[in-house]
Amino acid sequence: xxxxxxxxxxSPERLLLSETVKSxxxxxxxxxxxxxxxHAPLMTTLKPGFVTVVRNDGISxxxxxxxxxxxxxxxxxxxxxEEAQDIAEFDRAKIEGLIAAGLTAQQxxxxxxxxxxxxxxxxxxxxxxxxxxxxTGSTAH
Amino acid sequence: MPSLKDLKNRIASVKSxxxxxxxxxxxxxxxxxxxxxxxxxxxxxxERMGNVLAALGAAYAGRADAPALLAGNGRDQVHLLVVAxxxxxxxxxxxxxxxxxxxxxxxxxxAEGKTVKILTVGRKGNDxxxxxxxxxxxETISFRDVRQLGYVNAASVGEKVLAMYAAGEFDVATLFYxxxxxxxxxxxxxxxxxxxxxxxxxxxxxxxxxxxxxxxxEAILEDLLPRNISVQIFRALLxxxxxxxxxxxxxxxxxxxxxxxxxxKLTLVYNRxxxxxxxxxxxxxxxGAEAL
Numbered sequence: 001x002x003x004x005x006x007x008x009x010x011s012p013e014r015l016l017l018s019e020t021v022k023s024x025x026x027x028x029x030x031x032x033x034x035x036x037x038x039h040a041p042l043m044t045t046l047k048p049g050f051v052t053v054v055r056n057d058g059i060s061x062x063x064x065x066x067x068x069x070x071x072x073x074x075x076x077x078x079x080x081x082e083e084a085q086d087i088a089e090f091d092r093a094k095i096e097g098l099i100a101a102g103l104t105a106q107q108x109x110x111x112x113x114x115x116x117x118x119x120x121x122x123x124x125x126x127x128x129x130x131x132x133x134x135x136t137g138s139t140a141h
Numbered sequence: 142m143p144s145l146k147d148l149k150n151r152i153a154s155v156k157s158x159x160x161x162x163x164x165x166x167x168x169x170x171x172x173x174x175x176x177x178x179x180x181x182x183x184x185x186x187x188e189r190m191g192n193v194l195a196a197l198g199a200a201y202a203g204r205a206d207a208p209a210l211l212a213g214n215g216r217d218q219v220h221l222l223v224v225a226x227x228x229x230x231x232x233x234x235x236x237x238x239x240x241x242x243x244x245x246x247x248x249x250x251x252a253e254g255k256t257v258k259i260l261t262v263g264r265k266g267n268d269x270x271x272x273x274x275x276x277x278x279x280e281t282i283s284f285r286d287v288r289q290l291g292y293v294n295a296a297s298v299g300e301k302v303l304a305m306y307a308a309g310e311f312d313v314a315t316l317f318y319x320x321x322x323x324x325x326x327x328x329x330x331x332x333x334x335x336x337x338x339x340x341x342x343x344x345x346x347x348x349x350x351x352x353x354x355x356x357x358x359e360a361i362l363e364d365l366l367p368r369n370i371s372v373q374i375f376r377a378l379l380x381x382x383x384x385x386x387x388x389x390x391x392x393x394x395x396x397x398x399x400x401x402x403x404x405x406k407l408t409l410v411y412n413r414x415x416x417x418x419x420x421x422x423x424x425x426x427x428x429g430a431e432a433l
Contacts, residue, residue, distance in 0.1 A: 010189065012292040012375050014182040029356050043193070044355035045364045067368070069361065071193060080189055082292065082368065 004056055005037045006076025009063060011084040016063065017053070024077055025052040026070050035077050042072040046081060048128050062087040090132060099125045145418065148411040152404060159400035165231070166393035173324070173386035179290070180321060180379040187376045190369055197362050198337065208359075210366040213336035214312055219256045221311035222247060223302065223334070225318040225377050226266030227385040228285045233392030235319060235327065235385055240269040242329040243317045247274060258311055262298055262378070290382060292375050299371030306335055318377035319384040325391050327384035332377070334370055 007024050009016040025034045027049025048066040055061065067082035102122040109115040143151070201207040224243045226236045243266070247257045259278045261267040267281040282301075284294055302314060314335040319327045332338075354361055 008185075010186045012183055012186045012295075012372055013179070015185050029360075040353060042353045042355065043361060045361055069193070069365065071189070078189060080186055080193075082296075 005035055005039065007053060007079070008076065009051065009065070009079045009081065009084050011081055016084050020056065020076075022054045022056050022058070024054070025050075026077075026079065027051070027065070028070065035072055038074075039072050039077070041074065043069065045069045046079070048124055050087065050131055051079060064090045092129065092132065095125050095129055095132075099129075142414075145411065145414055148407060148414065152407045152411065155400050155403050155407065159397055159404070162393045162396040162400060166390055166397060169386045169390040169393060173383065173390055176379070176383040176386050177321070180376075180383045183376055183379050187372050190365070190372050194337065194362075194365055194369055197358060197365070200358065201362070208363055208366055210306075210335055210370075211337050211362070214309075216312040217255070219258065219311040219313075220250050221302070221305065221314040222257060222259045223298070223314060223316045223374070224259060224261045224263075224266045224270065225316065225374075225381050226261070226263035226269075227381065228264050228283065229385075230265060231392065232385055232389035233395075235388035235392075236263075236265040237269060238327075238329045239317055239319050240266055242331060243270065244273070246315070246317075246331060247277065260302070262374075263381075284378075290378055292371070295375030295378055296371045298374050299367070302334070302370060302374075303367050316373065316377055318381045319388075321380045321383040321387060324387040327388055332373065334373060337366060337369060 004020050004022045005024065006019075007021050008018045023034055023036050025032055026044075027047045028044040029047060030044070032049070033044075046065055046068050049064075051063045051065050053061045053063065063084055064087055065079060065081035065084045068080045068084075071078045071080070099122055102118055102125065106115055106118040106122070109118055198211055201211060222243055224239065226239050230236065243259070247259065250257050257274075257277050259270060259274055261270060261278060261281045262284070264281070264283045264285060267278060270278060280301075282298055284290065287294055305311060306314070313333070316332045316334050318330060318332070320330045322328055
């Protein structure tokens with residue numbers, strides 16, 4: 001029985017984290033899921049959200065990720081995110097800016113499809129802010 | 142024959158040139174270390190991405206419903222060459238060797254009757270390719286004002302390429318950059334972006350397991366392929382950056398050494414002339430004294 005799972009969080013700019021941890025909660029395409037040791041192989045795209053990492057000593061740590069995918073294999077969990085940073089660096093104002101930009105774009109959208117797509121995007125950002133205000137993403141199961 | 146004063150001035154000017162090249166070499170060395178670290182930090186991401194896509198893409202090989210970014214749009218007529226070079230010169234053959242590879246490729250494609258479009262990233266590539274291919278260059282992107290190359294910079298190039306592809310403005314895209322092997326070896330490289338080409342997965346790579354896909358294979362592939370373009374460009378830009386400073390460092394090292402040699406030669410001539418002058422004056426004095 002494997003003790004915990006090996007986790008790597010990688011962004012294009014750097015390797016953010018690489019260690020063995022107890023559990024990881026990931027914002028997958030179909031919702032948050034938690035990975036413990038010996039998880040079945042799974043591959044999913046990521047939604048913008050928060051990755052909660054529980055270290056072996058029980059201390060948890062939260063990272064903000066956006067865009068990319070998570071790969072759960074027998075060797076461990078790899079999170080490839082276009083943007084990954086510590087929760088402390090998470091910038092609410094930036095997301096609010098993105099929502100505002102999305103709303104303006106929606107006003108200018110020509111087709112219903114385009115409008116729907118933008119709406120989904122805006123909803124995603126709003127959910128993200130909600131998650132952030134609750135504290136960590138792990139509450140949004 | 143230059144006078145003593147002329148020689149003195151030449152020596153002084155070569156000396157100050159040497160000081161400049163020496164300083165540039167040291168600056169390049171310091172920047173090279175940073176650029177190299179950045180290039181190495183980006184490697185895990187690009188490699189993982191490549192592995193995953195290769196595994197996913199293999200399943201789609203030869204299928205008619207494969208995404209266009211993977212299988213191409215079935216044509217091979219219009220080629221887009223994305224040429225990434227440096228923003229500055231004074232780096233030996235760095236910029237020109239990338240441009241040469243791009244030019245040779247372009248000439249070959251034109252000879253085959255294909256249409257060529259060129260997108261240059263970096264001012265120098267534009268400067269060089271303007272001669273001869275001015276009508277082929279559709280746009281130049283410059284990161285001259287960017288202090289630290291970030292993923293966002295590469296993503297902006299990637300989005301441009303993708304938008305052009307979506308609009309059907311080209312069929313095949315190839316990226317030109319210089320791969321960083323070592324300080325003295327930078328290899329100009331051509332890498333096909335669209336349709337995507339992957340290195341064959343290593344033979345000892347674990348067989349694709351019974352992966353569960355969320356939402357499904359196709360959606361993941363569709364999400365990842367455009368990202369992969371930006372990642373590839375980002376990686377190329379970082380490699381380029383490291384190569385640039387490597388090339389600059391060795392070019393400046395050469396220049397410093399050449400300046401040193403030149404100073405040595407000039408000093409020799411200067412000393413000889415000075416001695417000749419003294420001898421001449423002595424002869425004049427002695428023969429003057431003898432005449433008395």
